[in-house]
Amino acid sequence: MDKPKLKLAVYWGAACGGCCVSVLDVHEALFTVLEHADLVFWPIALDIKYKDVEAMPDGHIDLTLFNGAVRNSENEHIAKLLRKKSKILVAYGSCAHMGGIPGLANLTIKAKIFKRAYFESESTINPDNVLPQTHYKVTEGELELPKFYNDVRPLDQVVDVDYYLPGCPPQTERLVEVFLAIVTGAQLPPKGSVIGVKEKSLCEECERKKTENKLIKKFNRPWQIQDDGETCFLEQGVICMGPATRSGCGWRCIKGNAPCRGCYGPTSEAKDPGAKMMSAIGTMIDAKEPEEINQIIEQIEDPAGTFYRFSLPGSMLRRKICKNT
Amino acid sequence: MEEKRIGVYICWCGTNISLMVDVETVAKEMAKLPNVVISKDYKYVCSDPGQDIIIKDIKEHNLNRIVVASCSPRMHELTFRKTLVKAGLNPYYFEMANIREQDSWVHTDRVEATKKAKALIAAAINRVSFHEALDSRSVEINPATFIIGGGISGLSAALEIADSGKKVFLIERSGRMGGHVADFDLTFPYMYSAQQMITPLIQRVKSHQNIELFLNSEIKEIFGYIGNFESTIHSKDGKETAVKFGNVIIATGLKTFDPSNIENYGYGKLPDVITSFEFEKMLLNGIIKTKDGKEPKNIAIIHCVGSRNKNYHEYCSRTCCMTALKYANQIRCELPKANIFDIYADMRSFGKGCEEFYTLSSRRNIKFLMFDQENDLPKIVSANSGDNCDMLIEINEKLTGKTIEVPADMVILMVGMEARENAKEIAHAVGISMCGNSFYIERHPKLDPVATTTNGVYIAGGCQAPKEIPDSVAQAKAAAARILATIAKGSVEVEVTTACVNEDFCCGCQTCIKVCPYTAISFDAEKKVSVVNEVLCKGCGTCGSGCPTGAIKCKHFTDMQILSQIEGIMKISHLELQEA
Numbered sequence: 071m072d073k074p075k076l077k078l079a080v081y082w083g084a085a086c087g088g089c090c091v092s093v094l095d096v097h098e099a100l101f102t103v104l105e106h107a108d109l110v111f112w113p114i115a116l117d118i119k120y121k122d123v124e125a126m127p128d129g130h131i132d133l134t135l136f137n138g139a140v141r142n143s144e145n146e147h148i149a150k151l152l153r154k155k156s157k158i159l160v161a162y163g164s165c166a167h168m169g170g171i172p173g174l175a176n177l178t179i180k181a182k183i184f185k186r187a188y189f190e191s192e193s194t195i196n197p198d199n200v201l202p203q204t205h206y207k208v209t210e211g212e213l214e215l216p217k218f219y220n221d222v223r224p225l226d227q228v229v230d231v232d233y234y235l236p237g238c239p240p241q242t243e244r245l246v247e248v249f250l251a252i253v254t255g256a257q258l259p260p261k262g263s264v265i266g267v268k269e270k271s272l273c274e275e276c277e278r279k280k281t282e283n284k285l286i287k288k289f290n291r292p293w294q295i296q297d298d299g300e301t302c303f304l305e306q307g308v309i310c311m312g313p314a315t316r317s318g319c320g321w322r323c324i325k326g327n328a329p330c331r332g333c334y335g336p337t338s339e340a341k342d343p344g345a346k347m348m349s350a351i352g353t354m355i356d357a358k359e360p361e362e363i364n365q366i367i368e369q370i371e372d373p374a375g376t377f378y379r380f381s382l383p384g385s386m387l388r389r390k391i392c393k394n395t
Numbered sequence: 396m397e398e399k400r401i402g403v404y405i406c407w408c409g410t411n412i413s414l415m416v417d418v419e420t421v422a423k424e425m426a427k428l429p430n431v432v433i434s435k436d437y438k439y440v441c442s443d444p445g446q447d448i449i450i451k452d453i454k455e456h457n458l459n460r461i462v463v464a465s466c467s468p469r470m471h472e473l474t475f476r477k478t479l480v481k482a483g484l485n486p487y488y489f490e491m492a493n494i495r496e497q498d499s500w501v502h503t504d505r506v507e508a509t510k511k512a513k514a515l516i517a518a519a520i521n522r523v524s525f526h527e528a529l530d531s532r533s534v535e536i537n538p539a540t541f542i543i544g545g546g547i548s549g550l551s552a553a554l555e556i557a558d559s560g561k562k563v564f565l566i567e568r569s570g571r572m573g574g575h576v577a578d579f580d581l582t583f584p585y586m587y588s589a590q591q592m593i594t595p596l597i598q599r600v601k602s603h604q605n606i607e608l609f610l611n612s613e614i615k616e617i618f619g620y621i622g623n624f625e626s627t628i629h630s631k632d633g634k635e636t637a638v639k640f641g642n643v644i645i646a647t648g649l650k651t652f653d654p655s656n657i658e659n660y661g662y663g664k665l666p667d668v669i670t671s672f673e674f675e676k677m678l679l680n681g682i683i684k685t686k687d688g689k690e691p692k693n694i695a696i697i698h699c700v701g702s703r704n705k706n707y708h709e710y711c712s713r714t715c716c717m718t719a720l721k722y723a724n725q726i727r728c729e730l731p732k733a734n735i736f737d738i739y740a741d742m743r744s745f746g747k748g749c750e751e752f753y754t755l756s757s758r759r760n761i762k763f764l765m766f767d768q769e770n771d772l773p774k775i776v777s778a779n780s781g782d783n784c785d786m787l788i789e790i791n792e793k794l795t796g797k798t799i800e801v802p803a804d805m806v807i808l809m810v811g812m813e814a815r816e817n818a819k820e821i822a823h824a825v826g827i828s829m830c831g832n833s834f835y836i837e838r839h840p841k842l843d844p845v846a847t848t849t850n851g852v853y854i855a856g857g858c859q860a861p862k863e864i865p866d867s868v869a870q871a872k873a874a875a876a877r878i879l880a881t882i883a884k885g886s887v888e889v890e891v892t893t894a895c896v897n898e899d900f901c902c903g904c905q906t907c908i909k910v911c912p913y914t915a916i917s918f919d920a921e922k923k924v925s926v927v928n929e930v931l932c933k934g935c936g937t938c939g940s941g942c943p944t945g946a947i948k949c950k951h952f953t954d955m956q957i958l959s960q961i962e963g964i965m966k967i968s969h970l971e972l973q974e975a
Binding site: 269270271272273274280281282283284312313314317336337338339340341346347349350352353354386 | 900901944945
């Protein structure tokens with residue numbers, strides 16, 4: 071008798087869609103996937119309603135890849151629903167893992183985001199100062215919109231997560247490996263593991279030339295240097311998150327002559343990739359006097375967005391404390 | 396994971412803590428925290444009966460973690476670690492909350508101080524759950540000692556060690572031993588002959604079977620760690636000798652201040668303005684004469700030349716006042732009719748026999764004049780033909796408040812002491828630290844004045860700070876005694892709370908290597924990982940915070956231990972907030 075097919079679900083929370091596309095990027099392998107699995111829920115590709123999922127028995131889905139952060143009540147509702155209906159729930163991609171790019175909204179607050187988006191942005195015309203309402207009565211009945219939360223949260227701050235598969239987006243090859251491991255019934259790693267990654271950080275794989283003499287007098291943005299394509303970015307004064315970022319991506323950005331942005335998150339031994347990277351950067355500043363050190367540090371553009379680009383809500387900081395104005 | 400069974404002991408410290416902290420309430424509340432099996436308060440937990448309570452509880456209640464809330468860990472951490480050992484527990488299963496120095500002693504509000512005690516103890520309770528057992532480690536001691544510098548300190552230390560039958564390598568940069576003392580005539584305050592002191596020492600060192608002497612020699616670097624150092628001695632004739640040794644004494648001494656830069660004194664321009672060391676040479680040769688061979692009728696001695704003045708050195712060079720008095724006395728003996736002017740800032744005659752020497756000197760027709768060494772230096776000028784002397788010293792005399800002119804045919808500048816020009820290279824070669832004045836820093840200014848922060852490296856004599864002969868000798872012999880004690884033991888315990896690299900996570904970025912102040916980390920090019928030499932490591936944690944991957948763990952200061960401690964503090968503040 072044929073083995074029963076796996077039931078697979080893919081969902082996007084606060085996401086850009088790139089993670090769903092990375093699933094599609096399996097290309098022909100999709101046929102292999104479909105030989106072994108039925109896609110029971112995937113909003114970007116299939117017309118399956120929430121109520122269909124709600125009707126499933128608990129634990130009905132074998133594997134759910136949840137991408138995107140939790141930003142509103144809809145994300146939270148579906149996260150909780152899929153948790154109940156899934157045997158294995160994977161936080162898929164940087165946003166579900168640690169909050170991702172949407173998580174940088176934790177540097178501000180809901181009121182300020184609404185003000186910018188609905189009143190101030192250059193492309194907005196809103197003479198009646200309309201703001202999104204969760205409930206709105208029209209003649210046909212009542213409309214409902216999800217509630218926009220003040221905080222962006224990674225998936226594991228909302229529900230219990232079995233595995234994390236980081237990346238912005240995760241490398242499709244890693245997804246296929248993970249999928250095949252589940253299909254073939256291979257021994258699964260302990261719950262809570264980050265999968266589809268290696269243990270060490272990116273520098274271990276990166277073939278650029280590195281020495282212990284990382285000394286920085288001036289921080290550069292990538293366009294400000296004549297990159298020789300060979301020397302460690304940090305040794306050229308360009309902030310590369312490689313040392314504080316888990317490998318597994320195949321250092322593709324660096325191969326493309328762009329420094330690492332840190333989408334794979336920290337190693338399992340580091341709690342807070344931003345703090346870790348800032349400490350490491352601190353050791354590289356080539357100055358002794360406080361004024362000179364300050365002057366060098368001032369050159370770092372957007373430190374929060376640089377060091378916590380993908381990880382702010384999942385870091386120890388979680389958010390910036392803002393006054394409610 | 397084993398179940399955590401925590402015992403908490405809150406000390407009254409008599410009334411030191413109990414006056415400001417409600418210890419009984421604190422003990423009751425701590426008992427409610429997770430994993431706390433027992434929570435008690437006691438008058439003096441550090442006393443024998445106090446420690447016995449802990450030992451008894453550990454056995455009766457199967458406790459495996461202990462928190463004592465009392466004084467600073469600097470005071471009693473070791474005491475309580477030993478208590479744990481007595482009860483059969485690993486000493487590192489202990490955590491101390493400092494509710495005395497950091498709480499009861501510094502606050503005046505009992506309610507607030509009690510709250511703070513709760514927070515500090517909750518933090519310790521949280522932390523101790525994550526404590527891991529650490530085993531003490533020791534290294535064997537090579538019984539040979541390496542001494543750099545053949546002055547009075549180096550010679551004294553060398554003989555002390557060699558006489559006990561242990562090997563000494565003594566290296567001296569110049570071609571002769573004895574250092575500055577070999578250039579002295581008499582010594583204050585008892586007027587003993589320096590030559591008669593130093594010559595026998597030099598002779599004994601030269602002929603000692605346990606001392607291997609390297610004159611005209613230097614080292615570039617010392618490798619290794621306590622018990623197991625090695626280096627290569629480079630001799631000026633090109634010879635190289637590899638040596639191995641277990642301990643090091645740095646006794647490189649100091650040098651004299653060059654007064655050429657002090658314009659007022661005209662040193663280098665006025666021929667009979669000389670330094671104290673140049674005058675010492677005259678005394679040694681028994682001839683006090685001006686440059687053109689005349690006997691000086693008027694001799695002035697100026698103190699604090701290069702010392703106690705922001706433009707030169709802010710510190711006191713300690714020996715010059717007494718040396719100046721020695722000169723005044725010697726001049727009085729040699730030239731009974733000469734006028735002697737002792738121009739001082741304030742007479743520093745501390746130490747055994749020194750104040751008496753000053754009193755004695757003041758009865759020998761020596762004129763003492765006081766000046767302001769910080770803002771108002773005397774000015775030395777050539778005299779006119781009618782002045783009946785070679786030079787005039789203009790001085791704003793502080794005691795009379797008058798500006799006076801002092802005649803002089805010879806002026807002796809009591810030059811201060813400063814660190815040697817190569818002090819930094821030596822510090823680098825052996826891995827010790829310097830203070831702002833380039834003197835070497837002792838491990839503790841009061842309690843450990845001859846050791847350095849590098850185990851197995853000791854400092855003695857003028858390289859640590861200007862000092863007189865008996866202080867140098869005492870320091871040298873203390874260093875020798877310390878070394879002989881470790882040699883006698885045969886091995887020495889080394890720090891266990893060190894950093895270690897988890898090779899599974901190290902990416903080989905080498906961030907840690909350059910931040911290590913003890914050069915304890917090296918790079919294994921084959922494995923592409925950093926390696927900590929745990930004997931050199933002092934557990935300062937710099938590498939651990941710099942490590943971007945979290946591969947470096949600082950034992951006893953892991954992320955989990957520190958974060959849980961912070962959470963413990965937050966937890967109590969949070970509870971207080973909820974109550975309010």
